[in-house]
Amino acid sequence: MQHRSAWKNRWTFMLATAGSAIGLGNIWKLPYMIGMNGGSAFVLLFIACVFFVGIPLMMTEILLGRRAQKNPLNGIESLAIEANISPRWKYIGGMGMLTGLLILSFYSVIGGWVLSFITSAAMGSFTGITAAESTANFERLLASPITLLFWHSVFMVMTMSVVAHGVNSGLERANNILIPALFVILLILLGYSMSVGDMKTAFSFMFNPDFSKITPIVVLSALGHAFFSLSLGMGSVMVYGSYLQRNVSIARTTICIALLDTMLGLLVGLAIYSLVFANQLAPNAGPGLIFQTLPIAFGHMPSGNFIATLFFMLVAFAAWTSAISLAEPTIAWVVENTKISRKTASTLSGLAIWLVGVSVVLSFNEWQDIKIVFGLNIFETLDKLTSTILLPLGGLLMAVFAGYFMHKKHVHEELNLSNNAFRLWQFTNNYISPIAIIAVFLYLFGLVK
Numbered sequence: 001m002q003h004r005s006a007w008k009n010r011w012t013f014m015l016a017t018a019g020s021a022i023g024l025g026n027i028w029k030l031p032y033m034i035g036m037n038g039g040s041a042f043v044l045l046f047i048a049c050v051f052f053v054g055i056p057l058m059m060t061e062i063l064l065g066r067r068a069q070k071n072p073l074n075g076i077e078s079l080a081i082e083a084n085i086s087p088r089w090k091y092i093g094g095m096g097m098l099t100g101l102l103i104l105s106f107y108s109v110i111g112g113w114v115l116s117f118i119t120s121a122a123m124g125s126f127t128g129i130t131a132a133e134s135t136a137n138f139e140r141l142l143a144s145p146i147t148l149l150f151w152h153s154v155f156m157v158m159t160m161s162v163v164a165h166g167v168n169s170g171l172e173r174a175n176n177i178l179i180p181a182l183f184v185i186l187l188i189l190l191g192y193s194m195s196v197g198d199m200k201t202a203f204s205f206m207f208n209p210d211f212s213k214i215t216p217i218v219v220l221s222a223l224g225h226a227f228f229s230l231s232l233g234m235g236s237v238m239v240y241g242s243y244l245q246r247n248v249s250i251a252r253t254t255i256c257i258a259l260l261d262t263m264l265g266l267l268v269g270l271a272i273y274s275l276v277f278a279n280q281l282a283p284n285a286g287p288g289l290i291f292q293t294l295p296i297a298f299g300h301m302p303s304g305n306f307i308a309t310l311f312f313m314l315v316a317f318a319a320w321t322s323a324i325s326l327a328e329p330t331i332a333w334v335v336e337n338t339k340i341s342r343k344t345a346s347t348l349s350g351l352a353i354w355l356v357g358v359s360v361v362l363s364f365n366e367w368q369d370i371k372i373v374f375g376l377n378i379f380e381t382l383d384k385l386t387s388t389i390l391l392p393l394g395g396l397l398m399a400v401f402a403g404y405f406m407h408k409k410h411v412h413e414e415l416n417l418s419n420n421a422f423r424l425w426q427f428t429n430n431y432i433s434p435i436a437i438i439a440v441f442l443y444l445f446g447l448v449k
Ligand code: TRP
Pocket: 020, 021, 022, 023, 024, 025, 026, 103, 227, 228, 229, 230, 231, 232, 233, 234, 236, 322, 323, 325, 326, 391
C-alpha cells in the first residue's frame, strides 16, 4: 500500500481548493472576458454557469476523488471496476492530466507577466503614469521575448519546486493569510476606483442585463470560464478531494469556495471597469487589460507603489497555488504508478511544460502571425482548446460517470446530504450540466446553427 498524505482538516482542504480556484482566472481572465463578450450578458451567464454547472460538478469531482483515494486516472479506473463498467473510463483522468499541462504552459507565461509587474511596481515605474504610457509599457513587455522567457522560467521553477515537495508542504497554510490579504487589498483598490473612476458606468456595464448581447459564443465562453475559474473538468479538484478525510461536508465546502471565487472575480471586474471608463480605455483590450489599467490607478493613489507591489505579489501567490494544482494530477499519477520519484517527475514534466510555454511566449511577439486554427495564434488556440473544449468535455464525462454509472449508494455515502439536497444535486448533475454542455458542443461543431 502506498502511503498517501492527507489534509490535516477540513480547513486546509478548503484553503487548498480555494487556492486552486482563485488565481489568474479571477484577476486576469475574467475581467477581459467580460469586456470581450458584451459585458453584463457574459456576467449573467457566467454566474448562472457557476451555480447550475460549476457547483454540482465541483461536488462531483470531490466525491469521485474522495471515494477513489487515488490520482484521477487510477481513481476513475477503480471506481469503474467497482461499478462493473469498462475500466477505459480512466482515460477521463488521462485527458485531464494533459489538459492541466496544456493550461499550465500558458498560465506560467501570464504568471511571469505578474512577476515582472512586481518589479516594475517596486521600482516605482507606475508613478504618475498616463493611460497611454501604461499601454505602451505593457506592449514593451510583450515585445521582449527574453524578458517574458525569463519570468516564465522563474514562475515554472517556483511551481514545480513546490510540486516536487508534495502539495501539502506548508504553502497551503500561507493561503490562510494571503487570500484574506488579497481581499483586503482589492477592497482598497475598489474603494479607490470608486472615488476616482466611473463606477456607475462600470456597474451598469457589468450588471445591467442586456439579453440582446447573448450569443452562442458568449454562452460558450461563459461556460468555459466557469470551468476555468473553479478549476473543474481536469482533475485538480478530484486529486485534492482524494487527500480529503471522510468526515467533511462536500456541499458546504463547495458552496463556500464557489462564492468566494466568483465574488473575488466580480470585485476585480468592477475595480477595473470603473478605471477603464474613466480613462476612455477600450473594454475589449483583451489579455493585457489588467496590466494596462491597474497601473494607472496605482500610479496616482497615495502610497501607490507600495500598494501595487503588494497587489502583484498577492496575485503572483494566488497564481502560484493554482499552477500547483494544474500539475498535481500528473505528478500524483507518475508517483503512484512508476518508480520515478516526485522530484524527477516534477523536473521532467516541468521541462516539457516550459517548452510549450516558450511557444506561447513567442506567440506574443515573433510568432504573432502564426495562426493555428480559425485565425487563433498559439496562445489563443491553447486557451480556447482547453477552456471551451477539454474542460467541459472532462466535466461532462465525470458528471455522466458519477450520475449514471456509479452505485447510487456510494454517491449518497460520499455526499451525505438530506434527501432533498441529494435530489437537487442529482438533478443538476444528471440533467442540467450534461444538457448545457452538450448543447454548447453541438453548436460548436456546427450541428446547430
Ligand atoms: N482556477 C484557476 C484560476 O482561476 C486556474 C486553475 C487551476 C485551473 N486548476 C485548474 C483551471 C484546473 C482549469 C482546471 O486561475
